[in-house]
Amino acid sequence: MVYKNPIIPGFAPDPSIVRIEDTFYLVNSSFHLYPGLPIFASKDLIAWRHIGNAIHRPTQLCLSQSGTKPNSGGDDSGEKAPVTGGLYAPTIRHHNGVTYIVCTNVIYNPKKDEGDWVSGLKFQNFIISTADIQGGQWSDPVYFDLHGIDPDLFFDDDGRAYISGSSWTPSPSCCISCFEIDLVTGRRMTQERVLWHGFTRIIPEGPHIYKRDGYYFLLTAEGGTHDGHCISIARAPSIWGPYESCSRNPILPPTAEQNQSAFCQFNGHGDLVQDFLGDWWLVCLGVRRDRAGRMVLGRETFLAAVDWQDGKSWPRIQQPIPRVLRRIPVGCKAGLEDDSCFLPSWPVGPVPSPLSPKTDLVWIRDPDFSRCQVSQDTKEISLLPLPTDLGQCTGGSTAFVGRRIRRLEGVATVDLLVLPTLEHIEGAKIGLAYYKDEYRYARILYEPSDHVIVFDMVNHLKDPPILMCSRVKANSAQVTRIQFRIFYTEHLIHFLYRLGEGDKWNRWQSHGLVDALDLTGKDFTGPVIGIFAIGNGGERCNFDNIDI
Template identity: 65%
Template sequence: MAHRNPIIPGFAPDPSVVRIDKTFYLVNSSFHLYPGLPIFASRDLVSWRHIGNAIHRPTQLSLAQSGTSLNPGPGESSEKAPATGGLYAPTIRHHKGMAYIVCTNVIYDASRDTGDWASGLSFQNFIVSTPDICVGQWSDPVFFDFHGIDPDLFFDDDGRAYIAGSSWSPSPSCCISCFEINVSTGRKLSEERPLWRGHSQIIPEGPHIYKRNGSYYLLIAEGGTHDGHCVAVARAESIWGPYASCAQNPILKPTNALDPSVYAHYNGHGDLVQDPSGAWWLVCLGVRRDRAGRMVLGRETFLTPVNWPGNQTWPQIQQPIPRTICGTASDKDSEGFLPSRHIEAVPSPFSPRLDLVWVRNPDLKRCRISADGKMISLFPSQTDLGQCTGCPTSFVGRRQRRLEGVATACLVNPPMSDDAGDAKMGLAYYKDEHRYARIMYEPSAKTVTFEVVNWAKNPPISRNKRLAVDFTPPTRVQFQILYTEQLIHFLYRVNEGVGREGWRSCGLVDTLEMTGHDFTGPVIGVFATGTEEEWRTFEEVDI
């Protein structure tokens, strides 16, 4: 098999994978986005299709407090490290006809933040399940008591179920701990016991337990989420340990960010899976980083082979490369998802609306979307993109999946009244409430406005450019974002032009200005904010 990396491009961190019969299913972290926990299916680990989301009803849980905290950056960096709350590091497993996902909803309460990000955190750990993963209907969460993140679910040969996670008690990420659980009720069936503090003992997280040849293997990520991030493994004869560290740890080593020969940086947080032929593979997160430090799409999902022949005690993992097994290196851009020709039998048709996302808790009654996703109407929210008030924001978009591309939207029949007040409507490149760039129409000022902010940078970035527009009345305001690995170009045109004609430049952003040691990736979408109470419609939406 030849595969091309990343297998899930663009804002697809913390992958977990399971094989059910002949089909592989993969889930990613989604943090502050709704719907949460996107699920992908493949018959060959190469071609993947987005088939659903495990958190697909607002009533399942609240993402209202999944805001982003700006913390001191790593090492001697003068920049802040944005840490976003929400849905962290799911694990997907299958047992006796049921598919399960365990996950943490990280709740960030800024009012309790004393300067240390962890001081403002609390954790909702939960299990959702479904008897048919392709139908796309998941249960309400079953919550369980665990003060930590990144839960793993392991079913032993006797049917007993165990949770292993990164315990944050008494201090953040102090160790990997474990307890037996009733998956139906969330009740703990044993005391929580520490298993392993990792090879480096630096932020052990993302644990997964496997059983092979009668032994228990504990695979973890450690070393921090960027520089130093790696994968280590330990082994025990009992699930409770003691766990002996592999002498070759870390088995997926940290990369040198300045080495131009490295394709994927910050590799870690992986999950093992065995294909029907018996070969082993690792899915893991990684970052495509250029020499200047641009990490445009954030953390993505990569695939790499695992050498575990016969009765060999320890797995050996290859660093992810662009293409492996029987291919040659591809160009750097993955060009989005590969064709899904190998998984036609997955009984879940792709919907152009399936991968649309909202920020935090949406008010879905404020959004109308056509069947093909090309027309979106929004009822404005008083919460703007730069706010995290717990109230919904009228924004809907898609994760950026390619290094190069174009996004467009046409605002039809925009308001002209001076009574529109603080109304804003347009097209945005969004990461969180501290970092976004957008082009928008402001009816009260009769301007098209370009804005870019990033409060995590030192010094902070805040630019605003208003272009007066002489038209009476406007019937169409078209917005366009052209993006490459280096630049994001914001353009507009009013009541004129077809094809490539008539576009006017409004602003340029170096993608380095939007790069940081963060958890998330960019989302491009349309928004409407302000106090006016009129639906605003975008046509020709292609985001």
């Protein structure tokens, strides 16, 4: 059977995986988006479905300070790298009938110097759990003390639980440290001890511990999450070390350094899993980048074969490639051998509530659900506007709801009902946006006060910044609907509109064309397309025929 990479396309970084009985479960980072920590399920590692979100109640934690800060890109371009806060690098594990996720909520202190992104960090590390992962209800967080990111959870043979993580003490120096933990209270049962500084000694992070052949194996991501990203491994006879580095480190080397045209770039940050036949596999992040440098979907989840048949019991990892054969156990329903291997839609049966733990809709940071009404089929959404614009990072909710982009090419379309009440909204901007973070977005919108349709695009991280804007007058007397459309490919993002007069539509009008390279960067996040309503006032903005 053939699997197709990436297995989770589009804004799916930092994967962690676990097998529970006959099903594999995978979770990704979500950063500034709510609900957080999307969970996917598969019977065969090939066909995956989104089944829920581990952070699915606003009361679980706060994302209001999960803003983005520009950091030096580390090259000669002058372009800044966006460092986004929020939910980083979860680990999913299962023990004694309970599924656990450990994760970091990275908070930026807005009182700190904008140029000093390290000193403004605060780390909220936490544990959540469920006894029914298919049901989708997860506990409130249990917090524990770790000055760092990317916690791993390891259960030893005696049932003891250990947290390892990328310790930022003193910041920004990093090492992998570890301590035993009480999962009920979050209390440390031992002192935190340094395990390993990594092979490259460049930002060792994303640790995972496994036990095999009498050794404790420590897998790490290193080298930063872009050009130098790689995976290394070490082993020790005790969980506390000393850890011996593999002679072939990094066992998944930086692809970009070997081949700039390789299918998967920036590969790293992985987790190992064993299938039903005893074969081992790695899930890891990577990007698809064209020759010009476009990485339109950001970091995605890839699958790679792993071979432990080494005389010294070290794993060998195959570089992620587009298609690979894999054995399927007898009786297992295999995945599809085409572009439909990733199945984001719901299985046959009742569609869950758009605001349920299983929704695939996303909001920016902390949503205000009292201002959002969503139909059962998500084709109609009503928003009460909020003054927080897309370019603002913290301090309030944003009236925005959308979906992650999962394909290299697609179309998003929505109708805005043009009602006289829209003119009562002070400073109203209502439309459809292609959003990455508060520094980078493009959108097409309607300003009812002036009866103007606007296209604007900003990227404040480029040097110099890219700013685009165009405005066109709409005939307000006859217009009852405005239809917005975003057509996107790997190379271009096209913004269009057409005006509706009763049951008749005028022709489509092009209003903005963006080279995808202008919204590409060394991202933590990926693109989301959604509707928004900005302004002050108590009048609802009604959208229908939503197709994102």
